């Protein structure tokens with residue numbers, strides 16, 4: 001006998017599942033994850049390929065990442081070659097899906113990579129650039145899920161207002177550091193956008209990508225240049241980064257006879273429960289450490 | 296008899312009331328008309344400590360908000376996306392305003408969040424300044440200034 005009850009129940013379940021269908025967004029980095037999560041709210045599921053602490057320059061995708069991208073409705077990368085060997089682009093191409101680049105519209109700073117001029121990918125380090133990320137992410141969500149347009153727009157506006165006030169806060173905090181002491185020495189050139197925006201001189205022994213550390217290490221010339229800069233500029237402290245081994249920075253600090261100002265969040269945000277688990281928390285924590293170390 | 300007396304009293308009261316209202320109407324009618332017809336040519340000179348450019352923290356989806364707006368008595372009378380320069384005064388077109396109180400509301404989003412910002416509003420009656428006020432805002436704060444002024448027969452008075 002035909003089971004009508006089962007048929008009705010199945011139809012009901014299908015209706016419920018269609019009504020509650022949310023889009024899935026796959027993003028490459030933890031910074032993009034946090035910005036997207038704030039815009040998506042409960043209306044979309046956001047998955048990050050990188051976990052807190054993982055390095056986007058050297059990351060090599062695993063099988064689970066292929067599935068994540070294949071099952072996603074929206075795929076977002078940082079771009080500007082942050083994802084070493086364009087791994088997020090490759091994942092999207094293999095899945096036959098379009099890719100959104102969060103840095104679209106940002107005028108990139110140029111950096112020197114072994115004598116070659118390349119675009120600096122660490123664009124999220126100013127709230128102004130983060131606002132471009134927010135615009136690109138919000139546009140992508142609205143396009144793929146127009147039913148929740150109003151919610152995405154109102155969350156994005158709230159996030160942009162927070163970024164604007166973060167920008168004002170950073171300017172007021174760094175103003176206590178005398179201009180001649182605004183020299184930011186870190187492991188690799190992740191802070192060029194931050195330094196340019198807030199009037200710092202930025203120097204780093206590794207260069208623009210941590211990949212070079214894995215490949216051939218730091219050149220003796222570059223290391224010597226950093227030590228000399230520290231001495232000439234009378235720098236008070238230097239900083240290491242949460243995703244990179246602090247050994248090199250410790251050695252440089254010892255050579256130059258200065259202290260270490262602590263660890264800064266650079267290519268990855270912090271674990272849950274740490275101040276660096278959100279974009280705004282990460283920026284605030286970095287600024288607090290920089291100001292304390294240099295003023 | 297009592298009914299006729301009550302009706303007569305009511306008739307007298309109604310006649311008196313209508314007489315009083317008709318006299319007041321004759322007195323106030325032409326005066327109201329005269330007040331409504333009194334207008335002044337008012338323009339505004341605005342000086343800001345910031346330049347107006349696209350707000351880097353704006354959401355560029357849907358309706359785009361103006362970076363600088365003047366709202367006179369609830370009506371937007373001037374808006375600009377760009378072209379307003381730091382410390383360079385500009386004067387709006389003239390508006391015909393009746394005598395009485397008016398409000399000019401200045402809305403702006405200075406993109407430079409590094410310093411405190413200010414906007415000065417000067418009310419000009421037939422080209423002559425008659426009231427002026429400078430409004431200051433903290434770094435990163437949106438500019439929202441309500442300048443209330445009064446246009447009298449003699450000129451305008453600042454309410455701040």
Ligand SMILES: [Zn+2]
Pocket residue numbers: 057122188189190208209210267
């Ligand atoms: Zn990096």
